Amino acid sequence: MLQFLINGVVDGVVLSVITLGFSLVYFTSRIFHIAYAFLFVLGGYTLYSFYTHLAIPLLPSIGLTIIVCAFFSWFIDKFFYQNFEKKGATHNILLIASLGIFIIGINSLAYFFGPGQVILSKDLSESILIAGQIITHNKITQLTTCMFTIILVLVLLYKTNIGLMIRAFRDNAKLMGILGYNTKNVRGRVFILSGILIAIPACLLSFDKGVDPYLGMPVFLNAVVAMIIGGTGDFKAPIIGAFILSLSQAIVIYFLDAKWEPLVTFVILIIFLLFLPSGIFKQTEREI
Amino acid sequence: MIGIYYILVSSTQLLIGMTNLVSLSQTAFCGIGAYFTATFITINKIPFIPSLLLVFIFTGFIAFVVSFPLAKLKEDYFILATIGFQTIVYTIFRNSKNITNGHDGISGIIEYGLFFDNKISYLALVLIVSIAVYFIIYKLINSPFGRSLQILREDELLLISTGRNPVKYKEQVFIISGALAGIAGFLLASYVSYINPDNFSLDESIFILCAVIIGGLGNARGSLIGAIFVVILQEAIRFLQIDAPVKEIIYGIILLAIIYYRPRGLAGSYSLN
Numbered sequence: 001m002l003q004f005l006i007n008g009v010v011d012g013v014v015l016s017v018i019t020l021g022f023s024l025v026y027f028t029s030r031i032f033h034i035a036y037a038f039l040f041v042l043g044g045y046t047l048y049s050f051y052t053h054l055a056i057p058l059l060p061s062i063g064l065t066i067i068v069c070a071f072f073s074w075f076i077d078k079f080f081y082q083n084f085e086k087k088g089a090t091h092n093i094l095l096i097a098s099l100g101i102f103i104i105g106i107n108s109l110a111y112f113f114g115p116g117q118v119i120l121s122k123d124l125s126e127s128i129l130i131a132g133q134i135i136t137h138n139k140i141t142q143l144t145t146c147m148f149t150i151i152l153v154l155v156l157l158y159k160t161n162i163g164l165m166i167r168a169f170r171d172n173a174k175l176m177g178i179l180g181y182n183t184k185n186v187r188g189r190v191f192i193l194s195g196i197l198i199a200i201p202a203c204l205l206s207f208d209k210g211v212d213p214y215l216g217m218p219v220f221l222n223a224v225v226a227m228i229i230g231g232t233g234d235f236k237a238p239i240i241g242a243f244i245l246s247l248s249q250a251i252v253i254y255f256l257d258a259k260w261e262p263l264v265t266f267v268i269l270i271i272f273l274l275f276l277p278s279g280i281f282k283q284t285e286r287e288i
Numbered sequence: 289m290i291g292i293y294y295i296l297v298s299s300t301q302l303l304i305g306m307t308n309l310v311s312l313s314q315t316a317f318c319g320i321g322a323y324f325t326a327t328f329i330t331i332n333k334i335p336f337i338p339s340l341l342l343v344f345i346f347t348g349f350i351a352f353v354v355s356f357p358l359a360k361l362k363e364d365y366f367i368l369a370t371i372g373f374q375t376i377v378y379t380i381f382r383n384s385k386n387i388t389n390g391h392d393g394i395s396g397i398i399e400y401g402l403f404f405d406n407k408i409s410y411l412a413l414v415l416i417v418s419i420a421v422y423f424i425i426y427k428l429i430n431s432p433f434g435r436s437l438q439i440l441r442e443d444e445l446l447l448i449s450t451g452r453n454p455v456k457y458k459e460q461v462f463i464i465s466g467a468l469a470g471i472a473g474f475l476l477a478s479y480v481s482y483i484n485p486d487n488f489s490l491d492e493s494i495f496i497l498c499a500v501i502i503g504g505l506g507n508a509r510g511s512l513i514g515a516i517f518v519v520i521l522q523e524a525i526r527f528l529q530i531d532a533p534v535k536e537i538i539y540g541i542i543l544l545a546i547i548y549y550r551p552r553g554l555a556g557s558y559s560l561n
Contacts, residue, residue: 032364032367080544083548084547084548087548089547089551092308092363093551095367096310096497096543096547097547099497099498099543100540100541100544100547101540103494103498103536103537103540103543104536104537104541104544107533107534107536107537107540108533108537110532110533110536111533111534111537115532115533217490221371221375224368228365228368259379259382260379260383262376262378262379263375263376263379263380263383265375266371266372266375266376267372267376269368269369269372270357270373273357273361273365273369274357277361277365
């Protein structure tokens with residue numbers, strides 16, 4: 001049981017970073033950014049291209065992957081979402097547009113790299129024993145890197161000017177614009193940060209387990225469920241939601257079977273949507 | 289296949305077009321209808337008309353149960369809940385070895401020969417059912433119930449101000465939509481004689497949604513155009529021996545182009561609001 005919980009904690013930390021990236025976009029621009037799932041897979045294949053095909057060392061490959069994902073994230077907003085919004089697109093139309101981008105992106109990757117899984121590291125990860133439980137070096141790397149990322153992002157969001165602007169943009173983008181702030185700039189930064197946040201777990205997970213074109217949607221849905229569980233009140237809320245979800249999934253795998261994990265995930269989602277739609281940390285708004 | 293897709297696309301269009309609820313769970317209901325056909329109807333060799341009614345009632349009942357919690361949700365939460373329901377159903381199909389035969393699927397499903405003698409007769413059957421569905425939806429849209437749905441689509445607050453409960457309308461449309469999708473599943477299972485869980489995955493629901501958007505919302509014509517378009521495109525791509533990912537890329541590009549340049553779709557009355 002402890003082994004499963006440890007795996008759940010590690011997966012929770014990784015999922016937190018993914019969820020945080022999605023929440024940044026959703027809380028600020030209210031776009032149901034399905035194309036985020038494509039960015040996850042893009043990150044995996046970009047690392048594969050740089051590290052395996054071009055034989056660039058690992059750390060520079062990861063750096064380049066982060067740049068590529070950040071660019072594509074910004075690009076999707078600049079050339080798709082914003083153009084649709086200029087044409088008066090509603091929320092649902094932006095969702096369909098995001099779906100279209102996801103379909104094109106995923107299948108482009110499937111076309112170029114093939115539909116099967118590609119492995120980045122042929123070596124088996126070494127492991128260590130902690131309190132009788134096995135933890136691989138890859139898992140330790142995931143845990144430490146993602147924890148560091150979360151701390152860095154929270155410091156950015158709560159202790160810097162950029163973070164203040166992002167939070168202001170989340171609270172009231174219109175008012176921010178009226179007060180003379182460049183909201184397009186802030187929005188661009190949000191999407192770039194979101195791209196960075198999806199690239200890091202994409203690199204870590206694809207290095208550990210490989211990547212295939214159809215990996216993105218399940219990961220994306222987990223992030224969305226985690227965000228719902230945590231709530232839309234604050235940027236810290238999705239992190240808690242991700243932990244709750246990952247630990248629940250670990251318990252399901254332990255007591256039942258991994259094949260029932262999606263069912264339990266979405267039963268949890270539906271329970272939250274019905275009884276606690278604002279999540280655990282709901283946002284309290286002042287009525288003016 | 290155009291007939292079967294037409295029924296499935298119509299059922300989705302009814303829900304999206306009349307209530308603005310974007311659903312990604314229609315293939316789940318289609319799968320429920322198909323598996324019910326494969327496991328219950330085939331084994332008991334039930335005649336055609338009672339089979340059709342049974343599938344309609346059974347799938348409609350499932351939709352009735354699901355509609356209670358889902359119809360209260362709005363926008364993103366509703367979409368998420370339908371994705372959740374779709375995933376739950378798919379997981380059950382895939383993992384219930386005893387009932388659905390799991391990933392292996394069910395083969396040897398009652399063939400059209402049991403009801404009719406040949407393919408032409410089956411084509412006539414699908415045509416009759418499709419025309420019946422067309423008239424049902426046409427009558428629905430042009431009835432007082434349909435006019436209330438139009439108000440619901442345009443302005444939910446206005447409907448509430450007339451003393452009506454929008455949630456009840458959404459539930460009813462959800463039930464009818466689910467039941468019609470079940471009929472499509474019944475016809476599909478009978479036609480192809482083999483079903484497996486991957487026929488009813490989230491990807492298929494996304495595909496049906498694309499067909500709805502491409503065809504257009506708000507009238508029966510849009511569903512027909514959407515169904516014809518996707519089937520013809522599928523067959524053309526198969527004829528030209530284009531790879532599956534390229535096919536999906538083409539769909540994605542067409543979808544983006546349609547919602548950007550013509551949000552009403554090829555034959556719709558209005559755009560997705």
